[in-house]
Amino acid sequence: MADYLFYTYFEDGREYFVYKDLTFERSHKKEKDFPFLESLLLFTYLDIWPMEGLFKEMDKALLNFYRERNTDSRGIVMGTLEKLAKEHIFFEFLRLDWQSRFRCAEGHDDEDIQTILPHKQLRHIPSDLDTLQKQIMRLFEDVLDIDDGKKKPVHEKLQAYLDKEKRNSLYAYQFRPISTTYERTNNATFAEVLHPTSLSDLVEFSLRECVKREQRMRICSYCGKYFAIPRRNTAEFCNLTVDENGHTCREVGAVKRWAEKKNSDELFKEYRREYKKRFNWIKAGKISPGSFYAWSATAKGKRDECASGKMTFEDFKEWLAES
Numbered sequence: 513m514a515d516y517l518f519y520t521y522f523e524d525g526r527e528y529f530v531y532k533d534l535t536f537e538r539s540h541k542k543e544k545d546f547p548f549l550e551s552l553l554l555f556t557y558l559d560i561w562p563m564e565g566l567f568k569e570m571d572k573a574l575l576n577f578y579r580e581r582n583t584d585s586r587g588i589v590m591g592t593l594e595k596l597a598k599e600h601i602f603f604e605f606l607r608l609d610w611q612s613r614f615r616c617a618e619g620h621d622d623e624d625i626q627t628i629l630p631h632k633q634l635r636h637i638p639s640d641l642d643t644l645q646k647q648i649m650r651l652f653e654d655v656l657d658i659d660d661g662k663k664k665p666v667h668e669k670l671q672a673y674l675d676k677e678k679r680n681s682l683y684a685y686q687f688r689p690i691s692t693t694y695e696r697t698n699n700a701t702f703a704e705v706l707h708p709t710s711l712s713d714l715v716e717f718s719l720r721e722c723v724k725r726e727q728r729m730r731i732c733s734y735c736g737k738y739f740a741i742p743r744r745n746t747a748e749f750c751n752l753t754v755d756e757n758g759h760t761c762r763e764v765g766a767v768k769r770w771a772e773k774k775n776s777d778e779l780f781k782e783y784r785r786e787y788k789k790r791f792n793w794i795k796a797g798k799i800s801p802g803s804f805y806a807w808s809a810t811a812k813g814k815r816d817e818c819a820s821g822k823m824t825f826e827d828f829k830e831w832l833a834e835s
């Protein structure tokens with residue numbers, strides 16, 4: 513019997529995680545909530561390889577623990593899991609689960625200990641996650657990307673994605689059974705609730721929901737990562753990636769777009785002013801129509817180069833002054 517509580521559900525466009533350590537009477541039930549799909553997306557983009565050392569350390573400590581049953585080894589594993597729990601909410605589940613496993617191991621003989629504390633489960637997390645991340649990414653690309661230019665329905669695209677597995681093993685995510693309950697949530701309504709028994713349960717629950725909803729996904733024009741967009745929404749930037757100053761792509765991207773628009777307005781104004789000035793030179797007999805039209809064709813080309821960012825506005829103005 514698990515001595516902790518950890519469950520998750522979706523409600524009103526958000527995802528909820530509720531957890532509590534049941535062995536401490538006074539431990540408070542913690543609740544965290546995020547916009548729908550945020551935890552899965554952050555998990556999909558989690559940079560796991562720099563953390564590989566942590567998993568190796570835990571593996572070593574566990575092998576030590578099998579032999580010596582020492583508190584130091586247990587401390588290394590639990591200390592590391594606490595660090596990981598701060599990185600991602602799914603690892604909070606892992607922490608509670610392993611804490612409970614260690615407690616359970618206390619009353620068991622040596623033969624059982626490897627079953628209760630399976631070191632390979634932790635050791636394999638980086639490579640398992642790496643495979644999983646690639647499969648999820650392909651699911652977004654092949655099935656849910658709304659900019660893929662394909663007008664096919666989601667269920668057809670999903671079938672094609674799953675079929676690719678036959679030719680290309682480990683290509684597609686394989687849906688598997690999970691057990692959920694239908695119960696009353698903290699907001700006093702009812703929802704399908706998952707009490708996970710593994711990390712992959714959490715991924716499955718999110719991924720299944722996202723396919724069921726035919727969630728539209730788009731690559732953020734700023735950070736280049738997938739994000740979920742609500743229906744009838746034309747968002748171009750995500751609200752997920754945060755830069756070193758604490759600004760999301762949506763905030764930074766909006767400013768960038770505004771600056772681009774302002775620059776481009778000035779660029780066209782500059783071009784039109786110069787165009788009119790030189791057009792009047794024809795009437796004044798200062799230049800021939802032929803040389804005017806030759807100039808205007810080149811100027812237009814330069815203007816478009818500048819608008820697409822191939823040339824700076826300063827260089828364009830300089831060219832105008834000299835031509």
Ligand SMILES: [Zn+2]
Pocket residue numbers: 732733734735736737749750751752753761762
């Ligand atoms: Zn972004």
